[in-house]
Amino acid sequence: MSPLPGVGVDEVTMIASEIFTALVDHRTALLTPWPDGPVAVTDPVHAWVDLSTEPSSRVQLMTGAETAADLTRAFLRMDATEPVQEADLVDAFGEMANVFGGNIKALLARHVEITLPQVSRQPPSDAGAVQLLEVPLAWRGHQPGLPHRPLVISLWRI
Amino acid sequence: MRALVIDDSRTMRHIVADILEELGFSTTQAGNGREALDLLEAGETYDLACIDWNMPVMDGFEFVAAVHARPEWRDLTLIMVTTEGELGQIVRALTAGAHEYVIKPFTSDAIASKLQLLGLLPAGEPI
Numbered sequence: 001m002s003p004l005p006g007v008g009v010d011e012v013t014m015i016a017s018e019i020f021t022a023l024v025d026h027r028t029a030l031l032t033p034w035p036d037g038p039v040a041v042t043d044p045v046h047a048w049v050d051l052s053t054e055p056s057s058r059v060q061l062m063t064g065a066e067t068a069a070d071l072t073r074a075f076l077r078m079d080a081t082e083p084v085q086e087a088d089l090v091d092a093f094g095e096m097a098n099v100f101g102g103n104i105k106a107l108l109a110r111h112v113e114i115t116l117p118q119v120s121r122q123p124p125s126d127a128g129a130v131q132l133l134e135v136p137l138a139w140r141g142h143q144p145g146l147p148h149r150p151l152v153i154s155l156w157r158i
Numbered sequence: 159m160r161a162l163v164i165d166d167s168r169t170m171r172h173i174v175a176d177i178l179e180e181l182g183f184s185t186t187q188a189g190n191g192r193e194a195l196d197l198l199e200a201g202e203t204y205d206l207a208c209i210d211w212n213m214p215v216m217d218g219f220e221f222v223a224a225v226h227a228r229p230e231w232r233d234l235t236l237i238m239v240t241t242e243g244e245l246g247q248i249v250r251a252l253t254a255g256a257h258e259y260v261i262k263p264f265t266s267d268a269i270a271s272k273l274q275l276l277g278l279l280p281a282g283e284p285i
Binding site: 022099102 | 166167168169170172173176212214240241246247261262263264265
């Protein structure tokens, strides 16, 4: 049985859309479902929070380093050419995982605790972790002339 | 009007402070409840505190309870800005002394409307 009952692709996609519309793209919906085809993430960055469900679960975000930097610029309303410090990238992408996890948590019937977010160039290493769901999305992917920017959201039983 | 923005995320502090400054507040930032309490105990005064819930060192609930326990700080308006969207957690925050709450992700309109409800922005003013 999933530790995250009632949390499916639709719920994950809706939460992602709300977060990006409110905090990243400032009222413009620029996050779309990933089009058909494989998702290739270059130089991946991972951010995650864990939930004290029974058994424990994880909400994990992954994107490429270049996209994570652009997300940070959008989050912090920086100029498109402004250099992004690693600390800002870690903080912004981690906060995105935190907001994401909090909204997943709010869908659960009983109270659970959420950890502070972690961000790493390496995926979390938990032997026995089982992926429950993976939702690939494209950020700013529908704008003509721009390549799809993958953001992969996954839920895990850990 | 002076506002204290309390969040362990620099990103979120930046976003909330930007919104408040656009609404006419001057802002000070603190990375957790303990840092914020230190400012208050040093004699700094604020009209509003926007507080994250889930923070290291001292979380938002502990900060709200600490402020509520000090009569001299009763005029400080407390808004929880949090991902804690569960009804039970919201009730817990309000019971501890928070005056309002805003759930992340939020828009500037959401914060402005809460400030209008609390009388910190003129009612009916375009947001």
